[in-house]
Amino acid sequence: MTIKTWLIASLICVSAMSALVDGLFFLRGMYDKPVSSLLAGYVAGILLVMWILADRKDHPQVGRSFDDGFLLLVFWVPYLPYYLWRTRRGTGLWMCAGFLGLFSLGFLVQLAIWAVFQVEL
Structure with missing residues (x-):
């Protein structure tokens, strides 16, 4: 596997874990963003920049x-x-x-949770 593949896989994992934490906090009624979610946003941005730098070597x-x-x-x-x-x-x-979509995954998970519980009520 190349470094670009590892960076994309890491970006997907960080975004998915952050979305899971956001969804769990939203499900429990805590609407503030957890610090781990804010940190995951910065890490995801840095991973994306690192992917662009690695990908630019293939595109002169x-x-x-x-x-x-x-x-x-x-x-x-x-x-x-x-x-x-x-x-x-x-x-x-x-x-x-x-x-x-990866960067807005936390919002999409919260929207899905809200839609499920609105229909259930």
């Missing part, structure tokens, strides 16, 4: 500046759709939607 058509790593760490949110579109075109937009 994307230009790099002298302070590439720092700028990517600061501006990864607007850069991700651009990078995925530039390297993969339509498939990249689907990947961007997948990454967006």
Whole structure:
């Protein structure tokens, strides 16, 4: 397995565990975000930046500046759709939607729990 595969697998695991914790807190009626969930958001962002840096080695058509790593760490949110579109075109937009789904997984789990218990009442 390559480093890119490990980074994506780690990103999926961190997002899933964070969503599970968010869902459990929501199920118990504690609506504040736990500290572990906030930390998981930062870790997921760093894992995504590390994946972009590892993936860029396979795509030389994307230009790099002298302070590439720092700028990517600061501006990864607007850069991700651009990078995925530039390297993969339509498939990249689907990947961007997948990454967006991973980052909003906690909200989606809470929404599912809310919908289940609204129907049950």
